[in-house]
Amino acid sequence: MMLSFRDTTADDLAVVMDIHRAAFPKDTEARLTRDLLVDPTAAPRLSLLALDGDDAGATALGHILFTATHVADAPGPLRACVLAPLGVRPEAQGRGVGGALIRAGLDRLRGDGLDLVVLAGHPGYYPRFGFRPAFPLGLVPPIAFPPEYADAWMVCILRPDLPAEAIRGHVTWAETFSRPEYAPDPPPVEA
Template sequence: MDIRQTTAADFIKVKAVHQEAFGPEEGPVIVSLLDELLPDPTAAPILSLLAEDGPRVLGHVLFTNVVIQGAEPVAARILAPLAVLPSAQKQGVGRQLVEAGLKQLRDAGGELVFVLGDPAYYTRFGFQPAGARGLKAPHPIPVEHAEAWMVQELCSGVLGRVMGEVEASQVLNRREYWIG
């Protein structure tokens, strides 16, 4: 399996992976998010990675820019969305995409990465509850799902020094993407 940065020519493949991975109900919502998010200037800089096995696309992950209001400027991104074809799930594709993205962001001077997702999955990569670290989500997260709002420190010493409300790109900051 190869992991590489996407190109404009990959966009149809990327959307197809998300459509299939998220299914008939959520798939169109995620594809619509991608249609708007990828060209959103407030999402830049982005990191978009594709996992392939020969000509077959297996998965995709997107990291976009976020700003922490009321804090000193930091290089921060949010991981959203991540998709792996159902036929390729539980084979390490998602893990390799996330790890490759975190490494590239770290190597590029990234300091923090956020995610709203399954704690059982994302804690494997070193993510921890963000709210407990003084980093609020763009929209309130119900108490029963508070642990799903997570952060990972890519540069030692940033957590604890930086606190505030995270503001995602204009597209991803919409309330409908934060209410499950």
């Protein structure tokens, strides 16, 4: 499959929402994406579509969004963002679209001089793209993580020359993430 990538525009909102509605069982990610795209505290942001070709009639198969974060208490300035959400249409899942979107986004951010990307995600999936647990480095997330899910708080260091001791502090993200309707579901309780 030949993929191309492009930045989204305001005209793409319906397509972006449709991708996330198809990719997830609830409407939460679609609404979160919509709200992050207009949240001034999420800027600057990188919003990319993956297309099944490079002609004008190409179908959008996936979407990824990176939004601004701030790392307080860091020993020096860190340029950082958060990856959330990433969605791929069900018929395109398992074909490398999500991974290609992640790589394209990380390459762009690296080229833009960002230092790191954080996320709350599946620890079995994201390490193949350079993500690793963030707690051991001293990056404190903006939400509480139960100890059994601590490895889901991850970071990808975009600058290989960035010393490990420079990667610590309290992460804050766009105000949209703090709205009650976007609070993460509690982990399942074992009976």
